[in-house]
Amino acid sequence: MPEKPNETVKIKSAKKMRDLMTAYYLEALSAGQNHKPVAWITSGGPVEPLVAMDIIPVYPENHGAMIGSAKMGEDLCAKAEDMGYSSDLCSYARADIACSVVKGGPIGGLPKPDMLICCNNICGTVLKWYEVQARFYNVPLFIFDTPICHGAYTPEIARYVRTQIDEYIAFLETVTQRKLDHDRMNEVGKLSLEGQRLWQKVLNTTAHKPSPMSAFDAFFFLALIVTLRGTRIAVDFYKELIEEMEQRIRDGVSSVPNERYRLLWDNLPVWHRLKWLSSKFSDHHACLVADTYTSAWCGTIKYIDENRFLDSMAEAYTRIYLNIGVDQMAEEVLNMIRFYDIDGFVMHSNRSCKPYSFGQMDIMRIVREKTGIPVLMIEADMTDPRSFSESQVETRIDAFMEIIKQRRG
Amino acid sequence: MKDIECFHDAVSHIPETASQIKKQGRKIMGYLCSYAPEELIHAAGFHPMRLFSSKSDIVLAENHLQSYCCSLVRGILEDSLNGRLDFLDGAVFPHTCDSMQRLSDIWRMNNRYAFFADVVLPAKLNTESAGIYMTEVLARFKKDLEAAIGKDIPDTEIKASISLFNRIRKNLSALYDLNSRHPGLISGRDLYALVKGSMIMDRKEAADRLANIVSHLEKMSPPVKPGKRLILSGSVCDTPDIFDAIETAGGVLVGDDLCTGQRWFEGPVMEDTPPLSAMAQRYRDRVTCPAKHSGLTTRAENLVSLVQKTRADGVVFLMLKFCDPHTFDYPYLKERLDGAGIKSMIFEMDDQQQSLAQFSTRIETFIHMI
Ligand code: SF4
Ligand code: SF4
Ligand code: SF4
Numbered sequence: 001m002p003e004k005p006n007e008t009v010k011i012k013s014a015k016k017m018r019d020l021m022t023a024y025y026l027e028a029l030s031a032g033q034n035h036k037p038v039a040w041i042t043s044g045g046p047v048e049p050l051v052a053m054d055i056i057p058v059y060p061e062n063h064g065a066m067i068g069s070a071k072m073g074e075d076l077c078a079k080a081e082d083m084g085y086s087s088d089l090c091s092y093a094r095a096d097i098a099c100s101v102v103k104g105g106p107i108g109g110l111p112k113p114d115m116l117i118c119c120n121n122i123c124g125t126v127l128k129w130y131e132v133q134a135r136f137y138n139v140p141l142f143i144f145d146t147p148i149c150h151g152a153y154t155p156e157i158a159r160y161v162r163t164q165i166d167e168y169i170a171f172l173e174t175v176t177q178r179k180l181d182h183d184r185m186n187e188v189g190k191l192s193l194e195g196q197r198l199w200q201k202v203l204n205t206t207a208h209k210p211s212p213m214s215a216f217d218a219f220f221f222l223a224l225i226v227t228l229r230g231t232r233i234a235v236d237f238y239k240e241l242i243e244e245m246e247q248r249i250r251d252g253v254s255s256v257p258n259e260r261y262r263l264l265w266d267n268l269p270v271w272h273r274l275k276w277l278s279s280k281f282s283d284h285h286a287c288l289v290a291d292t293y294t295s296a297w298c299g300t301i302k303y304i305d306e307n308r309f310l311d312s313m314a315e316a317y318t319r320i321y322l323n324i325g326v327d328q329m330a331e332e333v334l335n336m337i338r339f340y341d342i343d344g345f346v347m348h349s350n351r352s353c354k355p356y357s358f359g360q361m362d363i364m365r366i367v368r369e370k371t372g373i374p375v376l377m378i379e380a381d382m383t384d385p386r387s388f389s390e391s392q393v394e395t396r397i398d399a400f401m402e403i404i405k406q407r408r409g
Numbered sequence: 410m411k412d413i414e415c416f417h418d419a420v421s422h423i424p425e426t427a428s429q430i431k432k433q434g435r436k437i438m439g440y441l442c443s444y445a446p447e448e449l450i451h452a453a454g455f456h457p458m459r460l461f462s463s464k465s466d467i468v469l470a471e472n473h474l475q476s477y478c479c480s481l482v483r484g485i486l487e488d489s490l491n492g493r494l495d496f497l498d499g500a501v502f503p504h505t506c507d508s509m510q511r512l513s514d515i516w517r518m519n520n521r522y523a524f525f526a527d528v529v530l531p532a533k534l535n536t537e538s539a540g541i542y543m544t545e546v547l548a549r550f551k552k553d554l555e556a557a558i559g560k561d562i563p564d565t566e567i568k569a570s571i572s573l574f575n576r577i578r579k580n581l582s583a584l585y586d587l588n589s590r591h592p593g594l595i596s597g598r599d600l601y602a603l604v605k606g607s608m609i610m611d612r613k614e615a616a617d618r619l620a621n622i623v624s625h626l627e628k629m630s631p632p633v634k635p636g637k638r639l640i641l642s643g644s645v646c647d648t649p650d651i652f653d654a655i656e657t658a659g660g661v662l663v664g665d666d667l668c669t670g671q672r673w674f675e676g677p678v679m680e681d682t683p684p685l686s687a688m689a690q691r692y693r694d695r696v697t698c699p700a701k702h703s704g705l706t707t708r709a710e711n712l713v714s715l716v717q718k719t720r721a722d723g724v725v726f727l728m729l730k731f732c733d734p735h736t737f738d739y740p741y742l743k744e745r746l747d748g749a750g751i752k753s754m755i756f757e758m759d760d761q762q763q764s765l766a767q768f769s770t771r772i773e774t775f776i777h778m779i
Contacts, residue, residue: 035702068449083740084743085736086736088477089736094544122511123507127532127702128699128737129737132740133708147532149511150514150529156548156549157529159545160531160545180467180518239485282462326514326515327514349475351475351477354733356674357477358507358512359514361473361475362515365472389506
């Protein structure tokens with residue numbers, strides 16, 4: 001899992017989080033021995049039915065983040081290129097595809113899937129990536145097709161996605177030869193929603209000045225809402241985390257010593273440079289207090305009805321941050337700038353992630369026009385370090401911070 | 410022959426072609442991607458025109474799309490921002506790849522034309538619910554068009570358009586078929602001008618001229634010296650020099666898996682079923698583009714069977730740099746071709762590509778090898 005950057009007063013919950021994630025991966029890795037089915041699922045995919053059916057969800061993207069943090073991305077991506085994959089493809093996909101073949105990476109590869117669940121609400125890459133894996137492992141693939149909502153969530157999209165929830169459950173029942181217990185499903189739905197609300201609350205604590213945690217912490221604590229969404233574990237953990245954050249606020253403990261500037265981050269983290277980036281900004285007394293990425297896992301709470309979880313899930317999964325128009329994304333960015341009282345916006349132009357990165361320049365223009373805050377765009381890739389230039393990024397961060405300082409006086 | 414010249418004219422002077430169409434009082438609707446419901450656009454009284462990049466330098470689009478976006482998408486945006494597409498009255502974006510998806514947003518947010526529509530097709534084609542959704546999306550698009558023209562589009566109009574487009578498809582298929590039986594009967598440069606022209610010029614004119622060309626070619630005596638039989642596979646091939654280079658190296662094109670080729674025109678829309686479901690059905694049945702899913706091995710099976718049907722000696726993959734859907738499929742397609750004993754080569758290019766020296770060397774080597 002992603003490494004935790006150093007800071008003045010450590011967040012105590014980090015250890016617990018690490019233990020939970022270790023336990024989760026141990027369980028997943030021993031699923032075969034325990035005769036538990038394993039499903040690989042995309043990070044934005046509807047995991048709740050899996051949890052309700054005791055299928056262990058495994059997230060290649062979370063694994064990709066681990067690979068990136070462990071600085072094993074370059075090697076695995078290069079292996080995929082030897083296999084014929086273009087170096088311009090998403091580095092999560094490249095690393096994962098290679099990892100399946102060579103059993104490499106920080107945990108020696110993910111447990112073999114019994115089925116694959118691909119929800120394309122994040123990108124078209126996952127569609128191709130999961131096709132590759134479905135051929136490689138020769139296991140059934142379910143595609144949960146969530147048409148992009150450039151504008152409205154139309155009735156035909158609603159019907160199509162809703163129908164697929166039934167198809168999805170039928171698929172799971174066929175593969176596992178088990179029935180979904182609807183009471184259990186309701187319970188998981190409630191836990192999922194509660195987890196998302198708590199996660200939102202965790203992220204909201206950073207509206208406080210100084211911020212008790214940073215986006216770098218959020219990148220780390222995110223793993224639970226992704227992998228254990230719909231479980232009591234996630235709910236209990238985030239409750240504790242909120243308590244700790246509130247205590248930090250009461251004690252005046254800040255993430256960045258003498259926080260003076262508050263920044264917003266866009267796009268995936270640069271996993272292989274977390275520590276480095278965190279200290280670069282921290283040196284300028286700047287705290288990345290929020291980001292558009294981790295908030296995606298609680299961004300559609302408004303669509304969820306816990307008493308009709310399966311029905312409302314259709315809309316919630318379809319209208320996530322990446323599956324909407326760039327103008328709507330810009331709106332959300334503006335809201336975050338207001339809510340967190342942001343002084344500057346840092347955009348990670350991520351070679352790997354086209355749906356997240358194309359449109360960024362229009363968002364940049366809108367943010368400049370509407371708020372006047374400085375915007376910095378840095379070129380990187382979340383897992384593959386080969387396109388990253390430390391010296392260049394450093395110079396740009398320094399220049400950007402200079403502008404912010406002048407502006408703020 | 411004159412008919413072929415007309416196609417060359419239309420594709421090499423697109424603004425002139427557009428202005429002639431406008432002179433006849435028709436509005437022009439640009440569309441991106443081979444999944445655009447051209448028949449509906451046409452039935453609404455618009456002239457559907459597929460957009461290609463004019464391959465001009467990227468200047469204005471630099472402010473909207475990073476350099477790691479495919480050259481086709483960047484090139485088309487550049488043309489729009491630069492005013493080179495000001496003859497358009499609107500544009501239609503079928504949902505395909507991530508780059509197109511965002512181009513649609515950027516286009517809409519910087520729109521210069523009266524009409525804009527997304528046609529958010531399903532990504533998965535091989536389920537019943539996707540089929541239903543596809544038909545509903547077409548119905549929505551029809552409504553959008555009706556709102557724009559201020560009147561209903563009767564089924565009879567749609568049917569008439571379908572039969573016109575089917576005529577184009579039928580003639581293009583016949584041409585490919587002739588050419589694959591007698592390679593060299595028509596040059597690659599001509600053949601692809603006919604395909605591209607059929608996406609650009611007046612459709613009735615295209616259909617009539619194609620019919621003339623087919624009957625003319627049918628009467629010609631087949632050439633004596635055929636070369637190595639090749640299939641092209643990729644997204645868009647909008648670089649006619651590629652065809653020349655292949656022929657100079659001793660190759661002949663006998664078929665393709667391109668969205669500026671057979672993927673676009675192969676297979677008619679059924680004329681005896683309700684038009685929208687018939688159109689949806691064709692999208693589900695046609696040879697798929699890799700941005701869509703219709704089974705795990707469908708594309709490989711199509712490609713292998715195309716090679717066998719055309720008795721091709723090899724496959725040339727032409728990849729536009731930064732094209733995710735196609736580059737993702739390449740390793741498995743190659744593996745399946747290898748498995749079937751079919752030789753292939755890959756060439757990565759830019760739509761903006763100026764020099765083909767490298768391609769010429771590669772294709773020569775490949776042709777010697779097979
Ligand atoms: S990083 Fe982007 S392209 Fe890659 S899997 Fe995630 S959303 Fe898709
Ligand atoms: S390759 Fe296919 S999906 Fe992609 S733009 Fe071309 S026609 Fe559309
Ligand atoms: S060439 Fe590839 S990346 Fe470009 S628009 Fe077509 S499918 Fe998309």
